[in-house]
Amino acid sequence: MIPYASAAAAEAALGRGLTWAEAAWFRYSAATPDYCLYCHNIVILLVVYTLAPLPLALLELLAPATLTSPYKLQPRVRLSPAAFLRCYKDTARLLILTVGALQLVSYPAVKMAGIRTGLPLPSLGETAAQLVVYLLVEDYLGYWIHRLLHTEWGYNKIHHVHHQYAAPIGFAAPYAHWAEVIILGFPAFAGPAIVPCHITTFCLWFLIRHVEAIDTHSGFDFPFNPTKFIPFYGGAQYHDYHHYVGRHSQSNFASVFTICDYMYGTDKGYRYHKASSLPKLKKDTMATDAFNIGKQDKIAASLRLCWPEAFPSILV
Numbered sequence: 001m002i003p004y005a006s007a008a009a010a011e012a013a014l015g016r017g018l019t020w021a022e023a024a025w026f027r028y029s030a031a032t033p034d035y036c037l038y039c040h041n042i043v044i045l046l047v048v049y050t051l052a053p054l055p056l057a058l059l060e061l062l063a064p065a066t067l068t069s070p071y072k073l074q075p076r077v078r079l080s081p082a083a084f085l086r087c088y089k090d091t092a093r094l095l096i097l098t099v100g101a102l103q104l105v106s107y108p109a110v111k112m113a114g115i116r117t118g119l120p121l122p123s124l125g126e127t128a129a130q131l132v133v134y135l136l137v138e139d140y141l142g143y144w145i146h147r148l149l150h151t152e153w154g155y156n157k158i159h160h161v162h163h164q165y166a167a168p169i170g171f172a173a174p175y176a177h178w179a180e181v182i183i184l185g186f187p188a189f190a191g192p193a194i195v196p197c198h199i200t201t202f203c204l205w206f207l208i209r210h211v212e213a214i215d216t217h218s219g220f221d222f223p224f225n226p227t228k229f230i231p232f233y234g235g236a237q238y239h240d241y242h243h244y245v246g247r248h249s250q251s252n253f254a255s256v257f258t259i260c261d262y263m264y265g266t267d268k269g270y271r272y273h274k275a276s277s278l279p280k281l282k283k284d285t286m287a288t289d290a291f292n293i294g295k296q297d298k299i300a301a302s303l304r305l306c307w308p309e310a311f312p313s314i315l316v
Contacts, residue, residue, distance in 0.1 A: 053170025
């Protein structure tokens, strides 16, 4: 709730006129309690989860296989409409009961972290810088949690649920054991806790995180995907290999970028797979992302000299 009686009072407090975005935010949130603004995340989550995977799901269900196979990472796997619907219903129920419930009770932690709702709104530069920090923090912490989930206990007790989809689909991105959904929420919240932001940035961050997870689990690799222009971004092809190998996978643990996997040697199985004549996840040979690998070689060169034991032999 914004502590100003009118837009004029807000302008007087700021010492300047409101931007169009700030004026719109004032009209929307002036009389809305902060708790309700925070709970918008529940609505955003369900809307994004419902709509973002839908185009590719319809493409897989309705388009001829000859049209989709060149872009489908595991073209021999085609789920039925009933399987898609079952995945959606099971995952939506899981999100409501876990993430939804967690949102309802975690508001005090959000206020303690310093997430604000008032004016002024953050600039585009501030928002972009904060989002980059959140991506890096989440990627690093998520990498290590994912590795722990691939220990024998972690996989058998928790992570095996997520790997029930050996050929991922967008609707299966958040499909997991309830404990995993909660555990992986901590890396996502760690960034905003370290670098507090406005509630609009907070909601935008979780929207981006949901869309990224859906993209990496989409099961399709399109050459025109805009994410191919993001340095070190793993994408669907990178994460699909992790699901393809399954419970014994010791490769491709990172959720967003490929840097941690390269630095700690957990991308070797994937790199070997791409360079070898082993059966590919697609009919055509998967092209090597020379730009990312070249950059990563430079980043990790000094680390390899200092800590060679951190880069073991080729892992699956």
